[in-house]
Amino acid sequence: MAGATPERLLGVRDAFVRYFHQGLHRPISIAVVPQQGQPAPHGLPPTDEQTITLVRREAAALKARLGETYQFYVASEGGLRLVEVDGRALYFVQSWSVVLGTLGEALGGSGAVQLPERYVSGSGEAGWPVSVPGTRRQGGIISSLTAGLETRRRAVALSTFNALSTLFYGLLGSRAPSPVPEPRRG
Numbered sequence: 494m495a496g497a498t499p500e501r502l503l504g505v506r507d508a509f510v511r512y513f514h515q516g517l518h519r520p521i522s523i524a525v526v527p528q529q530g531q532p533a534p535h536g537l538p539p540t541d542e543q544t545i546t547l548v549r550r551e552a553a554a555l556k557a558r559l560g561e562t563y564q565f566y567v568a569s570e571g572g573l574r575l576v577e578v579d580g581r582a583l584y585f586v587q588s589w590s591v592v593l594g595t596l597g598e599a600l601g602g603s604g605a606v607q608l609p610e611r612y613v614s615g616s617g618e619a620g621w622p623v624s625v626p627g628t629r630r631q632g633g634i635i636s637s638l639t640a641g642l643e644t645r646r647r648a649v650a651l652s653t654f655n656a657l658s659t660l661f662y663g664l665l666g667s668r669a670p671s672p673v674p675e676p677r678r679g
Contacts (some may be wrong), residue, residue, distance in 0.1 A: 495551040495568035497527035499631075502647025505567050505590075511650070512657045526563065528555055537573040537586065537634075544572030545600060546590045552593040565654075566593040569649045571633065574605065584608040587644070588633045592651035600660050601655025603648035605636045 494505050506525045513519050538544040551568035559566070569590040576583045585605040592599050633645040 494525050495548075495555055495566075497529070500645040501569050501649050502527055504646040505647065505653050507568065507650035507656060508653035510588075511654055512661075525567075528559070539572050539573050539575070541572055541587070541589070541602075543576055544587075545591075548589055548591045548600075549598070552591045552598070558592055564594055567653060569589065569652060569659050571635070571645070571648070575607055583610075584639070588635075588648035588652045590649060590656050592653065592656040594660065596660055596664070598638040599656045599660035601652045601657070601659060603655075604643075605634075606635055606643070608634075608638070 494502055496502075502525050506523060509523045509525070513521050513523070538547055538643045548568040548570050551570075553574060555566040555568070567590060569588060571586060571588050574585045576585065585607050587605040588603040590601050592601075635648050636644045
């Protein structure tokens with residue numbers, strides 16, 4: 494796991510436990526090992542593309558540095574998204590995770606939470622908000638926006654679980670869609 498924050502480490506562990514133990518009923522040993530990655534960016538990356546690029550780069554750097562030491566390399570980061578609706582700028586916070594392993598790479602995202610317009614007090618260079626609620630010690634922006642009912646740990650767990658589901662789709666206990674039968678010609 495890139496990084497060493499408890500919320501991310503526990504979130505990744507929660508995702509693996511949920512997927513393998515609860516979802517597939519395969520009790521396997523799970524150890525999430527923190528690894529020094531890139532220094533954490535100040536603030537949130539302002540686009541999904543930048544957040545995804547960041548987590549992909551972090552996971553690839555871990556795999557390049559550690560080789561075949563681990564079965565999976567995971568990186569997770571929160572990001573900020575701007576969506577224009579009816580001429581209004583709406584801002585959302587979402588976590589993205591990548592799982593990199595021998596089967597390839599898969600991405601997953603958590604649910605997105607909108608920043609209330611009253612908290613978007615100004616805008617920086619590309620029109621991104623300057624101030625947003627939440628601090629790292631209090632669980633971050635998602636925790637602040639949901640009054641603690643959703644946490645960074647749960648957002649990381651969901652985005653990592655979604656990435657695992659994509660990575661193993663059709664291979665472990667899930668069913669790939671059946672091909673659509675050709676219509677019979679009479």
